[in-house]
């Protein structure tokens with residue numbers, strides 16, 4: 001078997017224009033097979049290694065659901081840092097388009113380093129990438145990952161386990177709330193190694209009288225059996 005392409009090459013080979021168009025249309029878009037099964041297993045295997053993490057959250061204690069997650073500490077593992085920096089510029093282009101349409105003045109710089117400098121200067125210096133672990137009966141309530149004044153509008157989650165093999169149930173769910181309408185739910189089908197990019201809190205939707213803002217939340221339905229791991233990449237750091 002030949003070695004997998006470098007992450008840089010894999011990212012360079014993607015069609016970012018159609019990815020951006022998909023995000024504009026749906027508020028989410030999947031990048032299929034961005035990670036190899038071996039990389040997924042390596043990332044999931046970090047979970048018990050406490051030295052990589054700055055904090056450990058038991059979701060039930062906070063009313064967030066059931067299951068647990070750990071926020072990485074700096075320095076991030078190489079693969080996590082490469083994914084965060086490599087995905088950022090493509091998402092920043094989409095985010096800037098969204099802000100223009102929503103008449104929000106903020107524009108995001110072209111590199112993650114520059115954006116993180118802004119976060120750190122604003123007192124948001126704690127890293128937000130995280131690993132999540134779910135067992136039978138666990139779930140993640142609908143939420144928005146806002147950690148301070150500065151919030152990058154898009155984030156990415158990687159499914160590290162194989163549905164049907166490693167776990168059953170545990171589907172990634174997005175909801176959107178349009179003005180004066182009831183909430184609509186969407187299940188995003190993911191395989192091991194797929195990434196889903198989605199809006200953190202709101203996104204523009206084109207209507208008859210111009211763009212309006214739709215409020216988005218994400219979560220995970222109940223895991224029926226087995227164990228499910230995900231890597232969450234949030235671009236803003238936390239207060």
Ligand SMILES: O=C(O)CCC(=O)C(=O)O
Pocket residue numbers: 132140145156157172218219220229230231232233
């Ligand atoms: O486990 C999941 O698929 C969702 C993870 C999540 O909430 C996140 O990455 O922000």
Ligand SMILES: [Fe+2]
Pocket residue numbers: 143144145218232
């Ligand atoms: Fe989340």
